[in-house]
Amino acid sequence: MRWLALSLAALAVPSQAALRFGCSTVSIQRLDPLVEPGKVPSAHLHQIVGGNAFNASMDPADGDVAEKATCTTCTFSEDFSNYWTAVMFFKHQNGSYHRVNIMQNTALPNGINGGMTIYYTQQDFFSNGNQKITAFPKGFRMTVGSPTASSKYGVGLKFVCLQNKGTRFPELDDFPAQRCAGGIMTVHHFPSCWDGKNTDSPDHQSHMYITTKDAFQNAGPCPSSHPVRVPQVAYETLWDTAKFNQMPGQFVLSFGGKGYGTHADYLFGWKDDALQKAMDNNCMFQACENGRPLKSQGVQAMNQCQVKSTVAENIDGWLDELPGGSMDM
Numbered sequence: 001m002r003w004l005a006l007s008l009a010a011l012a013v014p015s016q017a018a019l020r021f022g023c024s025t026v027s028i029q030r031l032d033p034l035v036e037p038g039k040v041p042s043a044h045l046h047q048i049v050g051g052n053a054f055n056a057s058m059d060p061a062d063g064d065v066a067e068k069a070t071c072t073t074c075t076f077s078e079d080f081s082n083y084w085t086a087v088m089f090f091k092h093q094n095g096s097y098h099r100v101n102i103m104q105n106t107a108l109p110n111g112i113n114g115g116m117t118i119y120y121t122q123q124d125f126f127s128n129g130n131q132k133i134t135a136f137p138k139g140f141r142m143t144v145g146s147p148t149a150s151s152k153y154g155v156g157l158k159f160v161c162l163q164n165k166g167t168r169f170p171e172l173d174d175f176p177a178q179r180c181a182g183g184i185m186t187v188h189h190f191p192s193c194w195d196g197k198n199t200d201s202p203d204h205q206s207h208m209y210i211t212t213k214d215a216f217q218n219a220g221p222c223p224s225s226h227p228v229r230v231p232q233v234a235y236e237t238l239w240d241t242a243k244f245n246q247m248p249g250q251f252v253l254s255f256g257g258k259g260y261g262t263h264a265d266y267l268f269g270w271k272d273d274a275l276q277k278a279m280d281n282n283c284m285f286q287a288c289e290n291g292r293p294l295k296s297q298g299v300q301a302m303n304q305c306q307v308k309s310t311v312a313e314n315i316d317g318w319l320d321e322l323p324g325g326s327m328d329m
C-alpha cells in the first residue's frame with residue numbers, strides 16, 4: 001500500500017504547465033501605442049499580432065482591450081493582448097530596401113498567416129516548477145530592448161541562423177554573419193519579475209526586473225524590489241530571408257540599426273482571469289486548448305482577424321528608404 005500511495009502522489013504533481021501558441025499577423029504598420037502613444041506614424045515599422053483593439057493610443061484610461069477587441073489572431077480566443085516587434089528589411093548594396101516576409105513556425109497548425117509564436121512559460125521550457133505564477137493585471141504593458149542600443153542590450157534578445165525551421169542553436173546577439181539557408185529567427189524573452197504595483201513605468205521597463213536567462217532556461221529568483229513572479233513571456237519570429245541570399249547587401253531592422261537594437265513590446269489583454277487559470281493549470285502547449293482550460297480557435301478564424309493600416313504609405317516592393325527613414329548606426 002505504501003508503494004501505491006507514493007506512485008499516486010508522483011502522478012498528481014503538476015510537472016508541465018506552459019503555453020506555446022501561434023498568432024497570425026494582425027497588422028504591419030508604423031504605430032507604437034506604448035513608446036509613441038497617439039503618434040501617427042511612429043518612427044519605425046512594426047509587425048503586430050493579437051487583438052483587433054490595436055490602435056495608435058491604447059491609453060489604459062480608455063478601458064480594457066479585452067472588452068474593446070472583437071477578435072484576435074491568436075489560437076487562444078480569450079487572448080486580446082498585443083505583441084509586436086520591429087520588422088526586418090534587406091538593404092541591397094545599391095541602396096534600396098525590401099521588407100522580409102514572416103514565415104509560420106514549426107509545431108504550429110498549418111496555414112497561419114505570418115505572425116509569431118508566443119510563449120508564457122513558468123520554470124523553463126519543460127516544467128512549471130512549484131512557485132506561484134501571478135498573471136499580469138489589466139492595463140499591464142512592458143518593453144524589452146532598445147532601438148538605440150549599440151552593444152548587447154541584455155539576455156534573451158537573440159538571432160538564430162536557420163538551416164531549417166527547427167534550428168534553435170546557437171543563439172546570437174546580432175544578425176548572423178553568414179547567409180542562412182532556412183531564414184533568420186528573432187527571439188525576444190521578457191523579464192519575469194514584477195514590482196507588484198505599477199502596470200507601466202516611464203521607460204516601460206523599470207517596473208520589471210530581468211533574471212531571465214537565454215534559451216528558455218530557469219530564471220534566477222526575483223529580487224525584493226520586484227518580488228512577484230509573472231509568466232515568462234517570449235516571442236519567436238521567423239523571417240523568410242533566403243530569397244535574398246544571392247543578392248549583395250545586408251539585413252537590418254526597420255529602424256535601420258544593428259541587431260543589438262532588437263526590441264519587443266507587450267500589452268496585456270487576456271479576458272477576465274483566463275491567463276491566471278492557465279498558469280494555475282498543468283497543461284502543456286496544445287493540451288491547454290479546447291477548453292482545457294483555455295478556449296481556442298482554428299487557423300481560419302485567426303487569419304480573418306485584421307487591423308487596417310491607419311498610415312498611408314507603401315511598405316512593399318523595393319523602397320528608396322526605410323519607412324520613417326534610418327537611424328544609420
Ligand SMILES: *[C@@H]1O[C@H](CO)[C@@H](O)[C@H](O)[C@H]1NC(C)=O
Nearest residue numbers: 038053055056057058062068
Ligand atoms: C483608439 O481607440 C480608442 C477607442 O477604443 C479611441 O478612443 C482612440 O481615439 C483611438 N485612437 C486613435 C489614435 O485612433
Ligand SMILES: *[C@@H]1O[C@H](CO)[C@@H](O)[C@H](O)[C@H]1NC(C)=O
Nearest residue numbers: 092093094095096247318320
Ligand atoms: C536595387 O536592386 C534591386 C534588385 O535587383 C532592384 O529592383 C532595384 O531597383 C535596385 N535599386 C536601385 C536604386 O538601383
